Amino acid sequence: GAGVSQSPSNKVTEKGKDVELRCDPISGHTALYWYRQSLGQGLEFLIYFQGNSAPDKSGLPSDRFSAERTGGSVSTLTIQRTQQEDSAVYLCASSLYLGGASTGELFFGEGSRLTVL
């Protein structure tokens, strides 16, 4: 696609339910990132993928959070047993590998806004 696509754009769920957030990166981008942004706060790093592997999962807040990437393309972020503090905008970004002429800039999606009641 032309840009990074995220779905759903908005999700309201009840505490304790599981949610899945999807990210379709720009075709050919090898790196894919997930960030979380709470209202009025900065970007909190969650996890990044290089191809299908995740070299750095250090930002995942708890074992209720998991992510996978298949075929070097689509990624899914899953939050199990959601809590109210999980409410935030979840942003996905993709990039070419930094090097050569590439600046490794991240291209962000519009985010998935999650509200846990």
Next chain:
Amino acid sequence: SQKIEQNSEALNIQEGKTATLTCNYTNYSPAYLQWYRQDPGRGPVFLLLIRENEKEKRKERLKVTFDTTLKQSLFHITASQPADSATYLCAPLQAGTALIFGKGTTLSVSS
């Protein structure tokens, strides 16, 4: 642990003035540093990248400096306009690691 600090307070300036935003980092050895702009309700948008061997980079009204001794980058917007009002994020990038962002500085340009 790695830490990135940006001007914690919002920056308010008059149209036409130069805005200067600061990004300091500790426990990093970045080979690159990126700057992004974020508007309310939108994802960040890439502005500039500066490499460790570059002291200064310019793009139109934007200028970025990178001092690896001071562990600091300065981001300047000259002849600022109300349309420049946004939050600006810095992200030092160390090879082989994830891109982590500072909390950002919110710039407000009044006419």
